[in-house]
Amino acid sequence: MQKIYYTSSSKIVSIFLFMFSIFVAYAASQARESQELMAMGVALFFLSSSLFFLYQTFFVYFKYNNEALFFGKKEKKILWVDLVETGYSRWLDMNFIKFKDSKRIYISAYMERYDEFTDFLEEKTREIDEYYEEKIK
Numbered sequence: 001m002q003k004i005y006y007t008s009s010s011k012i013v014s015i016f017l018f019m020f021s022i023f024v025a026y027a028a029s030q031a032r033e034s035q036e037l038m039a040m041g042v043a044l045f046f047l048s049s050s051l052f053f054l055y056q057t058f059f060v061y062f063k064y065n066n067e068a069l070f071f072g073k074k075e076k077k078i079l080w081v082d083l084v085e086t087g088y089s090r091w092l093d094m095n096f097i098k099f100k101d102s103k104r105i106y107i108s109a110y111m112e113r114y115d116e117f118t119d120f121l122e123e124k125t126r127e128i129d130e131y132y133e134e135k136i137k
Helices: 008-029 033-059 114-136
Strands: 002-004 062-064 068-071 076-079 083-089 094-099 104-107
Touching: 002 114, 008 033, 083 114, 104 114
Parallel strands: none
Antiparallel strands: 002 062, 062 068, 068 076, 083 094, 094 104
């Protein structure tokens, strides 16, 4: 079983970015009255994006084998035949996979073993397409 996860260095970077965003929020709170709105917008952007990065690095990981993907701490088993969509989010700059009755799972190129997983996913989607084409005939 293969595991896809963020490395320790990515986790450390996410902690430093969060601390930096707290500094930005503090600096925004010291802004002049005429710049408060803009400063709060910048601070909100930094805080929300660093929180998202913290969530990604500490809580998003999964294992997979030829049969299924196991997602999260509880290792929720999701079968590959339930794969509905693979794609790319330009807004988040990440690839994603979506299964039936499941949310999107975002996969960053900064995750360990990302290249192996994308090769595996390409082969798996080809197998799934062939499976459904045979089923239709």
